[in-house]
Amino acid sequence: MYISFANKPSGPSPTRRAPGVRTVSSTVVSLGIVSMLTDISSESVAAILPLYITGALGLGTIAFGLVDGLQQGVSAFVRIAGGYVSDRSDRPKWVAFVGYALAAVARVGLLFASGFAAITSVIVADRIGKGIRTAPRDAVITAASEPENLATSFGVHRMLDNIGAAIGPLLAFFILLLIPDGYHAVFVASLAFAVIGVVILGLIVPDVRTRAPREAATTPVARRRFDWTALNSPALKRVLAAAGLLGILTIGDGFVYLVLQSRSDFAAQWFPLLYVGTNAAFLALAIPFGRLADRFGRARVLIIGHLGLLGAYVIAALPVADIAATLLCLVFLGAFYAATDGVLAALAAQLTTPETRATGIAAAQTVVAVARFIGATGFGILWFVLGRESSLLVVALLLVIAIPLAAWLLRTLLRTPSPTPPSEEVTAA
Numbered sequence: 489m490y491i492s493f494a495n496k497p498s499g500p501s502p503t504r505r506a507p508g509v510r511t512v513s514s515t516v517v518s519l520g521i522v523s524m525l526t527d528i529s530s531e532s533v534a535a536i537l538p539l540y541i542t543g544a545l546g547l548g549t550i551a552f553g554l555v556d557g558l559q560q561g562v563s564a565f566v567r568i569a570g571g572y573v574s575d576r577s578d579r580p581k582w583v584a585f586v587g588y589a590l591a592a593v594a595r596v597g598l599l600f601a602s603g604f605a606a607i608t609s610v611i612v613a614d615r616i617g618k619g620i621r622t623a624p625r626d627a628v629i630t631a632a633s634e635p636e637n638l639a640t641s642f643g644v645h646r647m648l649d650n651i652g653a654a655i656g657p658l659l660a661f662f663i664l665l666l667i668p669d670g671y672h673a674v675f676v677a678s679l680a681f682a683v684i685g686v687v688i689l690g691l692i693v694p695d696v697r698t699r700a701p702r703e704a705a706t707t708p709v710a711r712r713r714f715d716w717t718a719l720n721s722p723a724l725k726r727v728l729a730a731a732g733l734l735g736i737l738t739i740g741d742g743f744v745y746l747v748l749q750s751r752s753d754f755a756a757q758w759f760p761l762l763y764v765g766t767n768a769a770f771l772a773l774a775i776p777f778g779r780l781a782d783r784f785g786r787a788r789v790l791i792i793g794h795l796g797l798l799g800a801y802v803i804a805a806l807p808v809a810d811i812a813a814t815l816l817c818l819v820f821l822g823a824f825y826a827a828t829d830g831v832l833a834a835l836a837a838q839l840t841t842p843e844t845r846a847t848g849i850a851a852a853q854t855v856v857a858v859a860r861f862i863g864a865t866g867f868g869i870l871w872f873v874l875g876r877e878s879s880l881l882v883v884a885l886l887l888v889i890a891i892p893l894a895a896w897l898l899r900t901l902l903r904t905p906s907p908t909p910p911s912e913e914v915t916a917a
Contacts, residue, residue: 515632516641518693519625520648525685526588527649529595529678530614531656535763536664540671541607562612563619564857571623571850574698580624580631580846581695587621588689590614592682598675623850630837630845631698638837639786642830643778647771650825654767698842723900724839724848727787728855730894731832734794735859737887739867739880741766741821747804747876748814762818769822777827778834786835787901793827794891796820801884805877832856835901 570587574580590613597610626642633641660674667673745762781789800820803813833849840848870879895902 513632520645523649524652527652529682532660535657562615566619567850570620571846574624574846580627584621584624591617595679627846639781639834640778643775647774650771730897736863740864765818773826796824805880
């Protein structure tokens, strides 16, 4: 694989690449850098938010639970709206820009928030920004990539994104190490990274269009028809159903870490850095799994990725307290995200037309977000009733049943690993 420092051409490529050579557009890399900076900003705050809310602000764990729930669920309610506006306007970059800018403005609010209502408003604004930007950003990645190289492009983007997710907690850790109670110093650093990311997006990332140039030039926005039938294709519905089924059994990393902490001195001592371990595995495996998905089939890699999640559950539930088990669990979690996050977006893009691409990606992301919110809530109740290890084993057993069911739902896509042009995919479905 090599990175091309030219944008994807609008017409056919004049030369054919050598077999096995993969290119990634500079647009994808630029968006990855924007996401990396934004994730440094957001994850540095997320890493200290529990301590800040319960310690510095003096609020209780119920307040933090509500804030954490908002962090997980608010973005799901605006993702489809962001995708729809992107598709109708054919300006995905600028719709994404609004989302990134809103999140940056929310960072300013952190400097002044001093109560529950204020901190909740800031978190809601930040998550709405995330919901607005995600699908249009992924639509730009799709438009800037060759169809046969799409999952690889998403892998490169997710790798850069997760470098930021790993750096963010480390940044917060070292700031608080140097400045005890230096929460506002973390917020200032977070704001700086967010603003730099927005500037790079506005000035450097090109305004990639998802429609054909002739259509974009001749058809006014108000007269462009949205092809809802493209989102009603049986193939996309099966992907959404499989994603929802598996998403309900994705309980959230925090629960897995708490189980590890309860029996391992290593996990207890280094608990704040367990997130970093998962993200490190994610960024190391994102590109390899993306290339594997492009070559052997995106639906196949999506299913294989959930085997990694199953492995993480089993290792966490077993009464093994050594360091190797903890590290292996983190590797499995990272592998799961590397094999599913960008791959699902690429699969949804494969099954939609250019006119409906952002909305299709947003639909898949919304289904996953809502399903995981339900799964995390249900697991919390199950934990209360059955205890840590028993509840995790129950979810692992349900996942053993759900993975074959999801494979059955995706059976047509599992038989056709090679991507086809989106318009043909929708028609054939």
